[in-house]
Amino acid sequence: MRRPPLRSDHHPPPPFNAPAARRLRAALGLGPDHVAHALRASYDLPYVTPALVAAWERGTASPSHPELTALAGVLWCSPGELIGRPRTLREHRMARGLAPEDVAHTVGHELQAYLRMEETGQWRGTERQTAALTRVLGLTLADVLTVTGREERLAELLRDAVTTRWQAYVRPVSKIAPLERRVLEEVLHRLHQDYQGHMAATLSWGGGPTDASDPGRDFLAHVVDHFWTAVEDGGRT
Numbered sequence: 001m002r003r004p005p006l007r008s009d010h011h012p013p014p015p016f017n018a019p020a021a022r023r024l025r026a027a028l029g030l031g032p033d034h035v036a037h038a039l040r041a042s043y044d045l046p047y048v049t050p051a052l053v054a055a056w057e058r059g060t061a062s063p064s065h066p067e068l069t070a071l072a073g074v075l076w077c078s079p080g081e082l083i084g085r086p087r088t089l090r091e092h093r094m095a096r097g098l099a100p101e102d103v104a105h106t107v108g109h110e111l112q113a114y115l116r117m118e119e120t121g122q123w124r125g126t127e128r129q130t131a132a133l134t135r136v137l138g139l140t141l142a143d144v145l146t147v148t149g150r151e152e153r154l155a156e157l158l159r160d161a162v163t164t165r166w167q168a169y170v171r172p173v174s175k176i177a178p179l180e181r182r183v184l185e186e187v188l189h190r191l192h193q194d195y196q197g198h199m200a201a202t203l204s205w206g207g208g209p210t211d212a213s214d215p216g217r218d219f220l221a222h223v224v225d226h227f228w229t230a231v232e233d234g235g236r237t
Contacts, residue, residue, distance in 0.1 A: 015062075
C-alpha cells in the first residue's frame, strides 16, 4: 500500500471542533466519502480518505492548518467554525479567515516580520500595534495576554496571590491585566478563598501535598482559567 505524502505544514494542528465538522457535513447531506473526494479533487490533497475524514470527526486525528482551510471550503463555512478556542496568533487569524498580509498591513508590520511572530509565537508590537491586532482579530483581554506571551507571568502572580496575601498582588496583576481595581480586588479575594477552601478539603480528606489528586494543586494548575471565569462573573463571591 502506498503511503501518503508527507504533509508540508509543520505547525501543530489547530484546536479542531469535531462536533461542528460532523454537524456541518450532515447539514449539507454529505458523507465522509463525499468530503474526502472533494478534498482530493478540488484541494490537491490526494491522501485524504473517508477514514481520515471520519477520524477528524471522531477527534482521534486533527487536520493541519491547510487541511482545515480546505475542509472549510468543502463544508461551505469559515475556518473559524471548525476551530475550537484559538490560542495562537495563527489560529486567531485563521478563525477570522484573514490572510497574513491583511493582518500585517493592519497592524503596521512588514509581512515577513509578522510571519516570524506567527512562527515563533512571540508577538513583537508596540501598544498601538497591539491595539490594532486586538481590533482586527477580535481578541479579548485573555486572548491578548495569550498571544503576546504574558499569560505565564499572569499565572505566576495569581499562584502567589492565592497562596499568600492576595492584597499585595492587586497592583502587579493590574499591570498585566488592566481591569477596574474594584473588580480585580474582588476577583483575587474570591480566588484566594476558593484555593483555601480546596486546601481545607484536602486536609479533611487526609490528602498530602504530593497527592496527584490534590484539588489544591489542580486549582493552581488552572488558576488562569479560574481568574477569567471570576472576571466574567464580575468578581462576585
